[in-house]
Amino acid sequence: MITIHLKYEIDVDKLEAFEEYARRWVKLVNRFGGTHHGYFLPSEGDSDIAYALFSFSGLAAYEQYRTDSMTDPQCQAAFDLARETRCIKRYERRFLRPLETPGP
Template sequence: MITIHLKYEIDPDRIEDFEEYGRRWVALVNRFGGTHHGYFLPSEGDSDIAYALFSFPGFAEYERYRADSVTDPECQAAFELARRTRCIRRYERRFLRPLDQGNADAHSH
């Protein structure tokens, strides 16, 4: 399994646009075979930082999703929403793997 962690710098005056962007991507990632864990928006503290987490069974499935999203009309509409509203100033993407809890005893010393 691969989990993608996105950190967004957003325009706080465009939070509603970013929320719509997030709603669209939750449905799209799930439709493409991933599991979206949600968007996490500013509450207290920084007003311009948001996060998203989603997983795919493996890196190959994630790469297929990325390739397919380029030609998918709903994905392109979501990208266009972000471009048009400028709700996202920048983002960082990280790839994470879960700790294998099942073999914890085999690796302990």
């Protein structure tokens, strides 16, 4: 399993647009076989930082999702929303793996 951690720097004046972008991607990742763990929006502390976590069974499944998303109309509409509204200033992507622990 691989989990993707995204850290977004967002435009706080365009939070509603970012929320719509996030709602779309939760559904899209799940439709493409991943498990979306959610978006985490600013509350206390930094007002312009948001996070997302989602997992795929492995790197190959994630790469297939990335390839497929480039031609999917709903994915392209989500990318366009972010570009047109400029709700995302920048983002960072990290790949994480869960710690395997032995059973009882």
